[in-house]
Amino acid sequence: MDYSALWAAGLHAFSLWPLLSLCAGVALGLVVGSIPGLNDTITLAVLVPVTFAMPPDIAFPLLVGVYCSACFGGSFPAILLKIPGTASSVLTAIDGHAMVKQGKAGMALGIATYSSTFAGTLSALVLVFFAPLLAQYALKFGPAEYFSLSVLGLSTVVGMGAGNAMKSAFACLLGLLVAMIGMSPEAGFPRFTFGSFWLFEGLPLTPILIGLFGLSVVFEMLSTRAETAAGDRIDRTPIRFGDMLLSASMIKRLLPTWLSASALGNLIGILPGAGMLVAIYLAYERVRRRFGERCGQGLPEGVAAPEAANNSVVASSMVPLLSLGIPGNSTSALFLGALLIQGLRPGPGLFEASPDVAYLIVICFVIANLMMFPLGLLLARLVPNLIRAIPQPLLAASIACLCLTGAYAIGNSVFGVVVAVCFGGIGFVFNRLQVPLSPFILALVLAPVIERAFFQSMALSNGSFTYFVTQPLSAGMLLFTLLFLLWPLGRRYFRRRQQALAS
Amino acid sequence: MIRLRSSFSVALVMLASASLAQAADYPNKNIDYVVPFASGGAVDITGRMIAEAAPEAFDGKKFIVKNMPGGGAVVGQTYVSSAPADGYTLLAMTSSVINNSLMKDVSYDLDSFTPLALYNLDPEVIVTSAKGDLPDLEAFLAAASHGSVSIATPGNSTSHHIAALALAQQQGLDFRYVHNASAAMQLQQLMGGHVQAGFMSLGEAVGPAKDGNIRILAVMDQARSDLAPDVPTYQEVTGDDVQWGTFRGIGAPAGLPDEVEAELASRLQKVLTSPEFIERMAAAGYKVDYRDDAAFRQYLDKTATQMEQVIPLLESQS
Numbered sequence: 001m002d003y004s005a006l007w008a009a010g011l012h013a014f015s016l017w018p019l020l021s022l023c024a025g026v027a028l029g030l031v032v033g034s035i036p037g038l039n040d041t042i043t044l045a046v047l048v049p050v051t052f053a054m055p056p057d058i059a060f061p062l063l064v065g066v067y068c069s070a071c072f073g074g075s076f077p078a079i080l081l082k083i084p085g086t087a088s089s090v091l092t093a094i095d096g097h098a099m100v101k102q103g104k105a106g107m108a109l110g111i112a113t114y115s116s117t118f119a120g121t122l123s124a125l126v127l128v129f130f131a132p133l134l135a136q137y138a139l140k141f142g143p144a145e146y147f148s149l150s151v152l153g154l155s156t157v158v159g160m161g162a163g164n165a166m167k168s169a170f171a172c173l174l175g176l177l178v179a180m181i182g183m184s185p186e187a188g189f190p191r192f193t194f195g196s197f198w199l200f201e202g203l204p205l206t207p208i209l210i211g212l213f214g215l216s217v218v219f220e221m222l223s224t225r226a227e228t229a230a231g232d233r234i235d236r237t238p239i240r241f242g243d244m245l246l247s248a249s250m251i252k253r254l255l256p257t258w259l260s261a262s263a264l265g266n267l268i269g270i271l272p273g274a275g276m277l278v279a280i281y282l283a284y285e286r287v288r289r290r291f292g293e294r295c296g297q298g299l300p301e302g303v304a305a306p307e308a309a310n311n312s313v314v315a316s317s318m319v320p321l322l323s324l325g326i327p328g329n330s331t332s333a334l335f336l337g338a339l340l341i342q343g344l345r346p347g348p349g350l351f352e353a354s355p356d357v358a359y360l361i362v363i364c365f366v367i368a369n370l371m372m373f374p375l376g377l378l379l380a381r382l383v384p385n386l387i388r389a390i391p392q393p394l395l396a397a398s399i400a401c402l403c404l405t406g407a408y409a410i411g412n413s414v415f416g417v418v419v420a421v422c423f424g425g426i427g428f429v430f431n432r433l434q435v436p437l438s439p440f441i442l443a444l445v446l447a448p449v450i451e452r453a454f455f456q457s458m459a460l461s462n463g464s465f466t467y468f469v470t471q472p473l474s475a476g477m478l479l480f481t482l483l484f485l486l487w488p489l490g491r492r493y494f495r496r497r498q499q500a501l502a503s
Numbered sequence: 504m505i506r507l508r509s510s511f512s513v514a515l516v517m518l519a520s521a522s523l524a525q526a527a528d529y530p531n532k533n534i535d536y537v538v539p540f541a542s543g544g545a546v547d548i549t550g551r552m553i554a555e556a557a558p559e560a561f562d563g564k565k566f567i568v569k570n571m572p573g574g575g576a577v578v579g580q581t582y583v584s585s586a587p588a589d590g591y592t593l594l595a596m597t598s599s600v601i602n603n604s605l606m607k608d609v610s611y612d613l614d615s616f617t618p619l620a621l622y623n624l625d626p627e628v629i630v631t632s633a634k635g636d637l638p639d640l641e642a643f644l645a646a647a648s649h650g651s652v653s654i655a656t657p658g659n660s661t662s663h664h665i666a667a668l669a670l671a672q673q674q675g676l677d678f679r680y681v682h683n684a685s686a687a688m689q690l691q692q693l694m695g696g697h698v699q700a701g702f703m704s705l706g707e708a709v710g711p712a713k714d715g716n717i718r719i720l721a722v723m724d725q726a727r728s729d730l731a732p733d734v735p736t737y738q739e740v741t742g743d744d745v746q747w748g749t750f751r752g753i754g755a756p757a758g759l760p761d762e763v764e765a766e767l768a769s770r771l772q773k774v775l776t777s778p779e780f781i782e783r784m785a786a787a788g789y790k791v792d793y794r795d796d797a798a799f800r801q802y803l804d805k806t807a808t809q810m811e812q813v814i815p816l817l818e819s820q821s
Contacts, residue, residue, distance in 0.1 A: 045542040049551045049568065142697035143681070183575075185682055188659035188817075195608055197574035197581070204573075272691055324694060325710055326687045333543035333687070340548055343786030347714045412571050413578065448684070456681045460653055460698065 002355055006128070009359030012057065013367055021058045022364055025065020026371045030379050032066070033073020036214040036399060037406020039086045039206065040070035044334040048341075056342045056357045061364045063338055067331060068124075068368035071310045072116040072376060079108045079303070080384050083213050083399065087205070088276060088310035090213070090441055091284045095295070095302025102298050106243025109380040111254065111303045113373060114246055119262040119308035120369035123315040126266050127322075128362045132348070134316070135323035138270045143456035144468050148477035149268070150450045153278035155484045156285040157439035167435045175443025178203060185448065186455040198415050205445065207407040207419040212437055214403040215424025220431060221396040238385045244377055254304045260286060261305045265312030270319040272328040276310065277445050281438075283309035289487070315365045321346050322358065529590055529766050530564045538595045539579025541572040545706065549623060549751060549789055550595045556780040560773040566593070575660075577603050584611035588756040590763040593619070596754040598662050601807050605814055606660065617759050618803055620771040621752035621794040623784075625704040626724035627666045628734070630717045632696040640720040640740045643700060647676035654678045655693055655701040657686040660817060663702040666723070666747040668816045673745070693717050704749055705730060706788060723747040730790065750806070752799050768796040 012018060032038040043066050051059035074086030079096030092112065099108035126134070141149075157172045158165060181192045182202030193199040246254075261283035268279040283305040288295040295302050317328040318335070325347035327333035339346050344354055351358045387395065407420035430437055461467035469475045534557075538550045547570065554566035571579035576599040586592035594600075594616060604612040629643065637643045637652075646652050656664040659682045671678050681698050683689045686707055693701045694716045701717075709730050711717045721737045722728055723745050737745040753771060755764075772795060774780060781791045794802060 045570070048542070049554070052551070052555055139691065139695035142692065142695055183659070185659065185684065197577040197607065197609060200574035200577060200607070201572075272687055320691070324691075324716065325714070326691050326694075327543070328687075330541065330543065337543045337548045337551075340787040341552070341783075345710050345788060347710055348716075349714055411573055411578070412569055413573070415573070415578075452682065452684060456683075456692075459679045459681050462679075 002351070002359075005351075005355035006359050006363070009356060010363050012356070013061070013360055013363045018057050018061045018360070018364075019367075022061035022065045022368055023371060023375075025062040026069045026368050026375055027065075028062075029066035029069030030073040030372070030375060033070035034076040034085045034379070034383065035402055035406075036077055036083045036085055037210050037402040037404075039074070039406075040067055041206075041331050041334065042406070042409060043070065044331055048334050048338045051338055052341055056344070057360060059338065059342065060357065060361050061368075063335065064361060064364040065368045065371075067335070068120060068311075068314055068365060069372050069375070071314055072112070072120070072307070072372055073379075075112040075116070075303075075307055076109070076379065076383055079112060080105065080387055081217060081399075083217050084209070087209050087441075088280065088313070089306070090209075090277075090438055091280055091306040092303055093213070094438070095297070095299050098296065098298035099300075099303065104298065105384055106239040106380075107246075107300070108303055109239070109384070110244035110246050110377075111250075111300050112307045113244065113376040113380060114251070115254070115258055115261075115304040115307040116311040116376070117369055117373040118258050119265060120311035120314065120372065121366060122262050123266050123269075123312035124362070124365035124369050127315045127318055127365055131319045131323045131362070134266070134270050134319045137267075138272070138320050139324070140473065141271055142471070143453045143460060144471040144474040145477070146271075147450060147453035147457055148468060148474040148481070149271070149278060150446045150453065152477045152481045152484070153281055154442060154446050154450070155481045156281045157442060158485060158488065164434075167433075168439045171430070171435050171437065172439040172443045175440040176447045178208075178440075179444050179447030185452040202448070203419055204411060204416060206410050207416040208423045208444070209441070210403045210407050211420035211423025211425075212427035212430075212441070214399060215420055216427030216431055218396050218400045218403070219424055219428040221392060223428075238388070239381060241377065241381060244380055250300065254300060257287060257301045257304045258308045261308035262312040265309040266316045269313030269316035270328065272320050272326055275317060275328060276313045277442060279313050280306045280309045281442055285484075311369070315369075318362075318365070322350060322362070323348060529763050530561050532591060533565045533567050534561065534590070535586075535592045536566040536568050536595065537579050537583050537592065538568055538570050539572065539576035539583075539599070540570065540595075542570045545704075545789070546595045546597055546751060548787060549784065552780065552783050552787065553622070553753070553774060556774050556777060556783070559777070560770045575599060575603060575607070577607060577609055581610060583754075583756055584615040586756050588617075588758040588760075590755060590759055590767055592756060593767075594754045594756075596752045598749050598806060598810075600754075601803070601810050602660065602662065602665075605807075605810060606817070613803060613807055615757050616754040617757050617764060617796075618799040619753045619755055619764075619768050619796050620775055621750055621799040621802060622775045622791055623751040623789055624792045625706045625749045625751070626722050626728065627663065627702060627747040627749075628705045628708050628722045628731075629700060629702060629720045629737075630693060630708050630712070631700045631720060632693050632698070633716055633718050634696045635699055635718070637699060637720070638718070640735070640737070643720055644674065644676065644741070646699070647671075647678060648674070651677040651679050652700055653681055653698045655681045655683060655689045655698040657683055657689045657703070662747075662749050663704075665810070665813050665817060667702045669747070669813045670745060672816055674743070690717075706790075709788065728790075730788075750802065752794075764796075 032043045071086050071088040074084055074089035075092045078084040078089035078093040082093045082097040084090045084093050096108045157168050181199055183190055183200055264283045265279045269275040287301045287305045291299055317332050320326045320328045321332045327336045404417055407416040410416050457467050536550055536554055538547050540546050550568050554568050557566040571582055583592055583594035603609050631637045654667050667678055689701055692698050705722055705728055708719050712719050719734045722734050723737050775793045784791050
């Protein structure tokens with residue numbers, strides 16, 4: 001570790017232009033994150049070509065700022081409207097919106113801000129000091145480990161859906177089915193494509209999310225009577241800064257949740273591929289295990305855990321890119337493009353070849369997360385009051401407009417819009433039947449990972465199933481899966497025995 | 504509705520004839536440059552560098568890069584094949600144009616496009632994990648002819664998978680394929696030592712090889728590359744002439760007016776051979792190998808013939 005270069009980069013980050021562009025990036029990220037239909041990937045795809053002409057010390061702070069704050073911005077609509085602005089705030093919506101219904105909107109936004117800042121800064125520091133170490137650990141993950149991790153992630157659906165395991169299982173299976181659409185990863189055989197090339201690569205994830213969460217809410221608004229809905233919304237006092245600042249006792253209460261969620265985010269987020277969602281779901285599952293029924297009904301930890309986890313994934317997803325040159329997700333693939341265009345090649349040599357830019361990038365992650373705090377509070381002060389000032393019909397129309405534009409922009413095609421509208425209908429029906437959406441999303445994202453990892457393992461082991469348990473990491477995760485699945489049954493058994501003993 | 508549609512088609516016809524009339528003053532507006540992949544990949548990055556350099560040779564008119572991913576590039580390719588042939592829609596052409604038209608049920612083939620220029624050739628390389636037990640090509644070939652060697656690919660039916668299949672058939676080798684969803688995941692498996700070897704483009708392999716994470720065994724080209732002068736060609740080691748690689752070029756819909764085609768080809772040549780563009784590409788790790796429209800067409804036909812011979816392998820492998 002070259003501390004003098006780190007120090008120089010740190011000083012440089014606080015000079016006028018880098019700091020200004022970082023600030024602009026953070027503000028932009030918050031805004032696009034909080035708009036349903038826009039996300040960090042789309043924004044960076046637009047920005048990366050713009051950064052061609054910029055010197056690196058302005059280009060990278062801007063990109064880092066957007067990337068860091070977008071997933072925090074996603075929590076605003078998730079909490080206020082139950083529309084996750086980005087995929088990373090899917091679970092924040094559950095407890096966050098429940099808190100809003102209890103009149104604790106300010107507190108929910110405050111928790112999201114504190115959690116995001118805390119976990120984001122922590123993982124940015126991990127990125128600065130431990131990136132090479134973590135990267136070596138990420139390489140240990142082979143096909144068997146990916147398979148077991150995804151199975152472990154999938155096992156968390158058992159607890160979702162407010163105790164109704166059948167509905168969760170139904171949503172999960174439906175997600176697995178939808179994930180079957182497209183070319184099979186092993187043989188390249190087209191499944192359920194009906195000869196249409198639009199379906200060759202499967203249904204695109206972002207339009208599905210836009211439909212399930214954004215458009216379904218619009219349909220919901222359309223189907224409820226305007227007067228009752230308006231009464232439900234406007235009758236609230238505006239949010240003040242005071243509501244958002246957390247008391248010392250609350251911070252003390254949330255601290256263990258933040259720490260465990262960031263640990264999960266840092267360890268799982270660095271894995272190229274499945275990281276983000278698995279980390280969030282596992283962090284939420286930990287909270288659910290601790291609080292049981294209270295989770296999902298406006299529990300502060302239910303907002304803190306996913307928000308802390310998703311912000312720690314942001315910085316840790318840069319670990320494989322900066323230390324190995326492997327982009328961990330689509331957003332860091334764009335970073336890779338931006339680096340290459342500036343003539344910088346990410347990998348172990350980056351910190352030696354151009355320490356000024358490399359250290360500037362990692363330092364910017366730390367500063368961007370710190371900047372999120374005041375900017376986030378400011379936005380939290382403005383946005384909810386703005387949303388409440390907009391009449392319901394206008395709000396529904398503007399959400400629909402943003403959702404459809406976003407769905408189109410992703411692939412520059414109407415196909416995305418069609419997918420979004422279809423899944424808007426599905427999401428609406430799910431909500432009416434009180435089927436939880438989160439198991440559906442998780443299954444949809446993990447199914448291809450599980451399938452691919454399974455066939456890869458079979459190819460490597462010559463078709464032996466014992467491969468999954470002879471790899472120690474994989475065996476450990478499968479054991480945890482088993483514990484997760486048996487836990488509710490075991491608990492019920494013990495409780496009955498205790499009751500029997502007591503009587 | 505019918506009236507609307509007919510007036511729409513009248514408008515289209517008028518537009519088309521208008522653009523024919525305007526062929527002489529080409530270009531008079533911005534040009535769409537369709538990248539049939541998501542942003543961030545090599546085709547996208549190099550496409551954006553072309554777009555940056557283009558206005559100078561195109562009278563200040565801009566190239567607007569449009570990402571149209573989907574269906575393994577089929578979505579973008581279909582869009583361009585049916586776009587008006589007026590020179591205002593270009594396609595980033597890669598070997599997937601040939602693969603897709605031969606293997607998938609698509610509405611276009613190679614003749615649906617006018618090749619304009621080729622700007623980058625990337626030969627295929629065989630790589631192994633630096634920690635692995637296969638130090639050179641001889642060891643690799645020996646291992647694959649006596650037992651099976653696990654091979655990581657960036658996906659089923661990708662040009663790298665096809666390269667491995669073709670080599671296995673020619674040389675009687677036994678490979679077990681580990682298909683990934685992206686080149687990034689393939690690289691991770693190789694670096695972690697989970698698979699024994701992999702097939703990829705030289706451009707992707709040079710960086711990680713310099714870092715000492717993977718080892719390049721051989722390059723499937725007629726001569727060694729400047730990017731990796733220490734790596735022998737396949738022919739040097741074995742005596743067999745094995746060549747494979749991917750290419751990146753620019754095309755337009757078929758049926759361009761001759762003047763427009765000539766304008767485009769000469770202006771693209773100016774862009775792609777300018778020292779600033781070559782320097783920019785070199786900084787990002789790409790070598791510019793410019794070939795004009797005629798040479799590109801010839802190259803495409805040769806690749807298509809080569810591919811047609813290999814396709815049956817792909818269809819019988821599973």
